[in-house]
Amino acid sequence: MMVNNQKAEIKKSKNKEFIFLSVSLILLAVLAITFSALVYDLVSNGLSRIDKSFMTSFPSRFAEKAGILSACVGSLAVMGVTCLLAIPIGIGAGIYLEEYAPKNFITTIIEVSISNLAGVPSIVYGLMALGLFVQKFGFGASILTAGLTLSILVLPIIIVTTREAIRTIPNTIREAALALGTTKWQMIWDHTLPYSMGGILTGIIIALSRAIGETAPLITIGALTFIAFLPASPITSTFPFISFQWLKDPFTVLPIQMFNWVSRPQEEFHVNAAATGLVLVIVTISMNIVALTLRSHFRKKIKW
Numbered sequence: 001m002m003v004n005n006q007k008a009e010i011k012k013s014k015n016k017e018f019i020f021l022s023v024s025l026i027l028l029a030v031l032a033i034t035f036s037a038l039v040y041d042l043v044s045n046g047l048s049r050i051d052k053s054f055m056t057s058f059p060s061r062f063a064e065k066a067g068i069l070s071a072c073v074g075s076l077a078v079m080g081v082t083c084l085l086a087i088p089i090g091i092g093a094g095i096y097l098e099e100y101a102p103k104n105f106i107t108t109i110i111e112v113s114i115s116n117l118a119g120v121p122s123i124v125y126g127l128m129a130l131g132l133f134v135q136k137f138g139f140g141a142s143i144l145t146a147g148l149t150l151s152i153l154v155l156p157i158i159i160v161t162t163r164e165a166i167r168t169i170p171n172t173i174r175e176a177a178l179a180l181g182t183t184k185w186q187m188i189w190d191h192t193l194p195y196s197m198g199g200i201l202t203g204i205i206i207a208l209s210r211a212i213g214e215t216a217p218l219i220t221i222g223a224l225t226f227i228a229f230l231p232a233s234p235i236t237s238t239f240p241f242i243s244f245q246w247l248k249d250p251f252t253v254l255p256i257q258m259f260n261w262v263s264r265p266q267e268e269f270h271v272n273a274a275a276t277g278l279v280l281v282i283v284t285i286s287m288n289i290v291a292l293t294l295r296s297h298f299r300k301k302i303k304w
Helices: 003-051 050-056 069-102 106-115 122-136 145-167 171-179 184-213 214-220 254-262 267-301
Strands: none
Touching: 003 214, 003 267, 050 069, 069 106, 069 145, 069 184, 069 254, 106 145, 122 145, 122 214, 145 184, 145 214, 171 184, 214 254, 254 267
16 A cells, blocks of 8 residues: 555656646747747848948937947946946855855845845836936936946845855865865855856856846936947046046947837838847847856866
């Protein structure tokens, strides 16, 4: 009787596993088909528009002369500020919460708050940035404001993924390092971080992939939909040869430029929007390829 019950339980578990795998494969197929259809639409409409002139020209009221130079430079500048702010703070906060913070009521509230912030709609961050950075601090609709806004937006994602990556490292590695006389920070720097770097990098790329496609918070803080000039150069010919004036300059980014062209009635601008969307997809896919490559590289270096 007991043997029959065990067989029934095993069969039931296998049936549940089969159903779960079937549903997962169906959902994966739906996502793949949807993404393929999107890429096909962008390629069929916008690929012919992508050329040197399109990449190196400013926006124009004439569709055939319009380009995405200012949007590309703006995206690069904003993402640069976002990386400089969000990555070190996010990784540092993840390390502190996972390795140093005491497990008490306060840290529990902080952890729950961070997890909840990861799911807050991006427009809320835009409204917060409008009141804090634009009006209170007087940064205006600048690259610095955009970078700060997107940094706060992606910070919870980086913190959560950093903690999850660190959590996968067996405690035996920590105990062995500490037993050999290392300090806690030496154990983290020489063992925990290198072993978890693949997962951390994946989380960073996922966060930045979200940031580069955001539109709502940037429109909220006053990003321009049409801009025919570039920010000031960060390098000057006079001492100290570095300028931060570009942080105060107005900007636009690829998603906003795409939104501007889609909202126009002329079909030619819709072609430009498709080409811009294709460039954005290529950039996002490239970032994920870099993440996979780096993760594979770090995993090969790990010797358990």
